[in-house]
Amino acid sequence: MKAENLRPSIAMDNITLARLLDETAALLEIDGADPFRIRSYRRAAEAVEQQTTQLATLATPEADPKLLLAIPGIGKGMAANIRDLVATGSMPLRTELLQKYRPTMLELLRLPGMGPKSVALIWSALQVADIDALETAAKAGHLNKLPRMGEKFTAKLLKGIEDHRKNSSRFRIDHARDFAERIATLILAFPGIETVTPAGSLRRGRETVGDLDLLATGPACEPDVVAAAVEYVATLPLIDKLHARGQNKVTFTLRNNLQVDVRLLPRASYGAALQYFSGSKMHNVALRQRAIKRGLTLSEYALLRLEDNVIVAAASEADIYNALDLDYIAPELRENSGELEAAATHTLPNLITLADIRGDVHMHTTETDGTRTIREMAEAAIARGLRYIAITDHSKNLAMTNGMDDARALAHAKRVREVNDQLAEEFAAGKGPQWAAWESYEKSQGAPSSPTGSPSVRVGTYEADPGGPSPSNQTTHDPRIALPPHYSQLPYHRPMEPFRIFTGIEVDILAEGQLDLEDETLAQLDIVIASVHSRFDQPEAQITERILRAIENPWTRVLGHPTGRKVLKRDPYAVNVDTILRRAAELSVAVEHNAAPARADLMDTHLKLAKELGCKISVNTDAHAIEELDYMQYGITQLRRAWLTAGDILNTLATPDDFLAALRPKP
């Protein structure tokens, strides 16, 4: 089959469609339009972004019009808008608004304190529409003549413009997590504060975080005494600028411009607050609508009965969801993309967790561009409770990484087997890193080891003993800070068979789609990952063609960087993911999701699509250093956001042999 026939036009992809609709909503706001009409544009943008099929293919004159209307939030008017956008690149309302206003106004909306009303006012009074002109006007004192814009407003705005220029980007989730832990540790030092939970987009596991929401509770947060704790938080030494302090809320920024909101809340309403501040906004709106239909009202303080204001639920999130006839919904799913319906019908997925991961089958060593040896990477994986890894250094075409030619690849694989055998011998002799890790874990639990051969421990598995050890608290990760678990917080399972290191390679896909090593070399390796690395300048169609040909290659067992997102920084959507995933599924080639923050190869819509198409998926860190193995937790979070379970992912398979058998067979 020719690839052309498979490929729909993606000139107007879903992400672009969503952006155009969202911008139209912002312009309508500036125009002072009906707020409910504005909301419907926002809702439509969200809905479009979450679709797994490219709407451009449903918006053609030939397509069944019912398909678009079937999407919640898309009605007759919006469907017409989408058809216009696909056909012409714009739509009448948007064109009209852009003639009336200026596109640069959308950037003004991102300044703190600037909303649509202020943007509209400044435009009508001063004809100011961009940041530079706004700064000039503010410095000249022109804003002070306008209603509600005094000196303080101007000063704050100028600071906001400065910050915006300095750093208008969001923070990567791993950096945000580090800061959250650091600040939470300081807050926990105040007597009477017992737990701190990072909420907001960090809790939902978004790849980037705009600001931190930290919720603290404990006896010191009760209303009559909370003032002292607020005072303590507002004077923390790491605060660069204090922005606001209310009765139970403190807002500040750090020197790196990360904004932090700390809220101190009584135990009794902690669940309501946690639910509320975790969002997402659209999820909360939908949840409140559901509450109202049941004669209830939901706020950040409680779920109340409307008729008599009696509290129905407030202390825990589960109470609130249950009181609304819903199963508990994991934060990663709270995007108003079907999770409420699934929770109502008890059909939420049993989401994958870090504890399900048994192997990490993409990593590098000093042989190419990694920083550690084969043995060091293996020991680090053993310490993290993994039971198999693959050493997949680069092939020669990636010269800048010191990529290997055929001879080096074979010699390297031989060394990998040697380390593998060495570890196996040590294991059999009751020595080595596996037993050392197990013993240190048992010691940390302070409990006698479970007897060998107990019914829960089957030979050949790493299954936990029921009622056995619980997650270790002896880590640098404070259990009072509620964050997704780190490898070091998981129970360590008694090793029942030797750790396994697969031989492998990450081969570069050449311009014509062939792999850059000989078949005889590839035949000797357990895992061949074909990845797009170079040829940045190729047009979209050629890159997609190249990847398709690489998938056809019978030696390819895993497709690395399937969206090319890491490579194609300028346009991450320039690769036709639909077609690639379809072909990978047909040929049983696994697709790889890169767990490293901000390097995710498959967006959540792509992950959903991969599952729909029956793709084999594995999640790996592509670690170049020991610490990078810990990126796995972020990969897991992304999989959870895509509703995936352990059964959807290959490297959750318990034994190394099961994993190898699940890959596409070698020719």
Next chain:
DNA sequence: GCCGTTTTCGGCCCGACTGTTTTCAGTCG
């Protein structure tokens, strides 16, 4: 503009903080 156990009209989520008010509008989350 969307939606329907209120079904073709009349609804559509909630509260705090700020700067400016002299009782509140706008912004934010």
